Amino acid sequence: MEQALVVEKLDKFYGKIHAVKGISFEVKKGEIFALIGPNGAGKSTTLRIISTILSPSAGRVEVAGFDLRGDPDRVRESISYLPEESGAYRSLTGMQYLWFMAGLFSGDQAVREQYISRAKAINGLGDRLNHKVRTYSKGMTRKLLISRALMTSPRLAVLDEPTSGLDILSALDVRKTIREFASSGSAVLLSSHNMLEIEYLSDRVGIIHQGTIFETGTPAELKKKYAAANLEEVFAEVAK
Ligand SMILES: Nc1ncnc2c1ncn2[C@@H]1O[C@H](COP(=O)(O)OP(=O)(O)O)[C@@H](O)[C@H]1O
Ligand SMILES: [Mg+2]
Numbered sequence: 001m002e003q004a005l006v007v008e009k010l011d012k013f014y015g016k017i018h019a020v021k022g023i024s025f026e027v028k029k030g031e032i033f034a035l036i037g038p039n040g041a042g043k044s045t046t047l048r049i050i051s052t053i054l055s056p057s058a059g060r061v062e063v064a065g066f067d068l069r070g071d072p073d074r075v076r077e078s079i080s081y082l083p084e085e086s087g088a089y090r091s092l093t094g095m096q097y098l099w100f101m102a103g104l105f106s107g108d109q110a111v112r113e114q115y116i117s118r119a120k121a122i123n124g125l126g127d128r129l130n131h132k133v134r135t136y137s138k139g140m141t142r143k144l145l146i147s148r149a150l151m152t153s154p155r156l157a158v159l160d161e162p163t164s165g166l167d168i169l170s171a172l173d174v175r176k177t178i179r180e181f182a183s184s185g186s187a188v189l190l191s192s193h194n195m196l197e198i199e200y201l202s203d204r205v206g207i208i209h210q211g212t213i214f215e216t217g218t219p220a221e222l223k224k225k226y227a228a229a230n231l232e233e234v235f236a237e238v239a240k
Contacts, residue, residue, distance in 0.1 A: 002029045003062070004156045004187030005050065010059035012045050019045045021211035022059070027156070032178065032188040034198045036231065037208035043191035044084050046208075047160050050189065051081035064155040082149040084160040084191075087141070094129035094136070094144050101148050115151040122177055123147035139170025146174060150181050157181065159190040163197060175201045195231040205231065207238050214238040 005027040012020040020042040027033040035043045048054040050061055052072050061068035064078040088097050098119050102112040120129065123143040133141060142162070149157055162178065163171040178201060182188050192198040198205065199219045206216040215222055215238055219231055228234045 003027070004029050004031070004064060005033075005189060006060070006062040007046070007050070008060040010046065010049065010061065011057045012042070012049060012054070013057045014045075019211055020049075023206075023208070023211070023213045025206050025213060025216055027187045027189050029155075029187055030182055030185050031203045032182045032190070032201060034202035034205045035189070035191045035208050035213075036193070036195050036198050036205050037235070038193055040210075041193075041208045042211040043193075043208060044160055047081070047158050047189065047191055048083075050156075051079060051158050052076055053081070078155040080149045080152055080154040080157055082145055082157075082159045082162060084164075086145055088133045088144055088148075090134040091132060093132055094123075094125055097133060097144065098129070098148060098151070102151070105152050118153070119147040119151035122150055122181070124173075137170075139166050139173070142166060142170065142174060143177070146177060150177075150186075153184070154186060156187045156189060159188065161192055162190055163192065163201075164194065171197065195235055199231050207231075207235055209235075209239050 003026050008024050009022045010020055011022055023046065035046060037043060045054065049056045052068065052075055063075045066074040066078060068075050092100065098116050102115040105115065106112050125140060125143060128140065146162060149159065163174050166174060178188055202219065204216060204218050206213045222231065222234045226234045226237045228237065
């Protein structure tokens with residue numbers, strides 16, 4: 001099966017801090033892969049490198065067949081990235097925000113219209129898109145941002161903690177949106193420190209701790225291997 005993402009022996013130092021220590025994993029086309037681990041594990045660092053925001057200290061990254069070092073522009077065209085601490089422009093309406101972002105991705109009006117109609121279908125915000133973002137709840141803002149990230153139909157969506165801080169219903173909604181997106185054949189790489197929730201969203205997970213991936217597999221495989229009831233228990237065993 002075609003790989004949407006290949007990460008090989010990726011290393012990242014911040015000065016003397018060795019944040020990511022030679023990690024390797026792959027994400028297939030149409031697959032949802034989650035990096036799960038506690039705060040400080042190296043999840044955001046990894047996602048930022050793949051999204052070309054940070055440069056790696058060593059290792060190889062390939063997105064949709066394009067090498068990160070050799071072809072960074074093609075990599076950027078193939079991905080879309082939702083940062084962990086992202087906000088929307090609060091004094092714009094949701095719709096103005098989407099048009100603004102669509103304009104950054106394409107100069108072609110027909111293409112921009114297609115992006116907007118896709119975003120509307122994804123976020124389901126309806127008339128509220130005509131209200132200012134500052135009047136939105138956290139869940140609504142997140143849906144707006146995720147629809148922005150997915151509207152361009154990237155080959156790989158990189159979503160850093162997409163459901164963190166959301167109430168149950170909003171989180172369920174966001175999970176459903178991500179699932180539908182992946183079923184169209186795009187790949188998703190996401191991160192979460194919430195190991196219980198992520199079990200229901202991911203096809204495969206990588207358990208990351210102190211910059212090292214200790215295990216990768218489907219939630220069912222990992223639970224079986226460690227005779228664990230859930231991924232939190234798997235993590236507790238792996239981190240021993
Ligand atoms: N800009 C930075 N400068 C120095 N250290 C950083 C920086 N960003 C992250 N780190 C460190 O790198 C490690 C991994 O952080 P991060 O990738 O944000 O983890 P996670 O997203 O899993 O919580 C942590 O020890 C963190 O303190
Ligand atoms: Mg993080």
